Amino acid sequence: MENQEIKTAALDHIGLVAATCKDLDIGNRINNRLNGHDPRRVVSAGTAVVAMILNGLGFTNRRLYLTHQFFKDKPVDRLLGESLKAEDITDSTLGKALDEIADYGPTQLFGEVAYEIAMEHNLLGTHKRLDTTSIYVHGDYSSPEPCALEVTYGHSKDHRPDLKQVVLSLVVSGPAAMPLWEESLSGNSNDSKSFHETIAQVRAFEQQIDLTSSGKWIADSKLYAKDKLLKENGYLWLTRVPETLKEARERLENGMDAQEWQEAGNGYRLASCMSNYGGVRQRWLIVYSEQAYKKEKTTFEKQLEKQEATLKKKLWHMSNELYACDQDAQKALAKETKNINYFQVSHTCAPVERYATRGRPHADDKKTTVGWRLQCEIYRDEISIEKQLKKKGCFILATNDLNTTTYPDAQMLKDYKDQQDVERGFRFLKDPWFMVDSIFLKSEKRISALMMVMTLCLMVYNIAQYKLRNTLKENGKTLPNQLGKQIQNPTLRWVFQLMEGIAVVLFYGERGAQPIREVVTNLDATRLKIIRLCGSSACNIYGIIENSTEKIVGM
Secondary structure (H helix, E strand, O other): OOOOEEEEEEOOOHHHHHHHHHHHOHHHHHHHHHOOOOOOOOOOHHHHHHHHHHHHOOOOOOOHHHHHHHHHHOOHHHHHOOOOOHHHOOHHHHHHHHHHHHHHOHHHHHHHHHHHHHHHOOOOOOOEEEEEEEEEEOOOOOOOOOOOOOOEOOOOOOOOOOOOEEEEEEEEEOOOOEEEEEEEEEOOOOHHHHHHHHHHHHHHHHHHOOOOOOOOEEEOHHHOOOOOHHHHOOOOEEEEOOOOOHHHHHHHHHOOOHHHOEEEEOOEEEEEEEEOHHHOOEEEEEEEEHHHHHHHHHHHHHHHHHHHHHHHHHHHHHHOOOEOOHHHHHHHHHHHOOOOOOEEEEEEEEEEEEOOOOOOOOOOOOOEEEEEEEEEEEEEOHHHHHHHHOOOOEEEEEEOOOOOOOOOHHHHHHHHHOOHHHHHHHHHHOOOOOOOOEEOOOOHHHHHHHHHHHHHHHHHHHHHHHHHHHHHHHOOOOEEOOOOOEEOOOOHHHHHHHOOOOEEEEEEOOOOOOEEEEEEEOOOHHHHHHHHHOOHHHHHHHOEOOOOOOEOOOO
């Protein structure tokens, strides 16, 4: 021991991420497309991408463009499966990989890799869910390089209109909510247009790879457009009908007869009807949610109280104003109450008379009119309020699948509610621990490439979580949750926390550049179970024997 040097390297949950990347063969799939098998190259493009995925799912405080710092205290050779050192993963190495991705086409590359993985691992679903989110960007991007992506101002879904942004378009499908398609769009892109362009691109791509898809496209109300969706109508779709449509407003305002509603459980009621909007025969499903109604009603009543208090304050100030004539008072009142909804104002306008001089008036002095004053009374318009309350808790879904036998109303509602799979993906990507909710890179091209890597992180996470849960159920095993209860559906984030503290101890000889022995420490029973559930690749990384209670003492 006197002549030995001992070092430690943090492994934690990163080994599980590396094992998933290896099982999915992400590095080789990328190298096969980017010609990354150059023997003169120390770090291939595929290895650089896997390194960024490990950093992205490392849940540290380092952003993806600081990957080279992330590996300083990690066992790089175990994680990346090559004779690499942390100093090999440099800014230029990662930047070169991003540039190669940008030149190949991030959307095309991701689609090829994702569909290949989905088909090999039986993860393709019948439905495809589409949505977009905005990601704000720091820095000045006025690069002379031609790029379809424009960093600019636009409608911010993060409520930060003061910041420039880009938009990420995402398509997910299958039991693992796996991303199949990603696209970086300019910050001012419009969902009503981009949704249809994305669908056209995906359908064309599937034809190129001879994949026949008969599923539905599911998206929010931006998909519902007379000049695009209903004009083509060449595929099955399910979307929400915008309430701005006159027909939709009328159906919601008129309400439904009691006999038309069917109970769907969990506070939902459904009423189906046919529509020919846009010249396309389609099925509309009016959905009423008791929970949503209570929530929206409470919010509406708070808004009424706030609006009433504001209006009363304005009218009080107006009642203390003197107007030159009756017409001026009427005009002022009409201006203040022009945009008032759900309230009505009754008023009188009386002259204000005063004596011409101060002091006690003489017997023959007469008052003169010095102005006009309003007296107002406000009360709620119960008819319009009741009309508005009828629409609370209700929304309309539309589909061109008219077969109620193979596609019943209850399934329509379930499919639309599952749209949260995409929203969960966006929440994951914008998690502060993921550290990519804002991006600072040198060019728009690299931003597009990095957003592709971000989506690969989401893909790896969702697939790893899905496979772990499936393995738990198939083998009748459980893992403890945060309260110590044994469950079969843990989140992968919690599993990652359970793995915290695992390290690799490296023993070096007197002059040895390479360690003479390595030992993985802090492997308790729960961690050993997790590693074995994740398969042979994970077992090799953590140095344990698969399907055994033993572990390898040294490697």
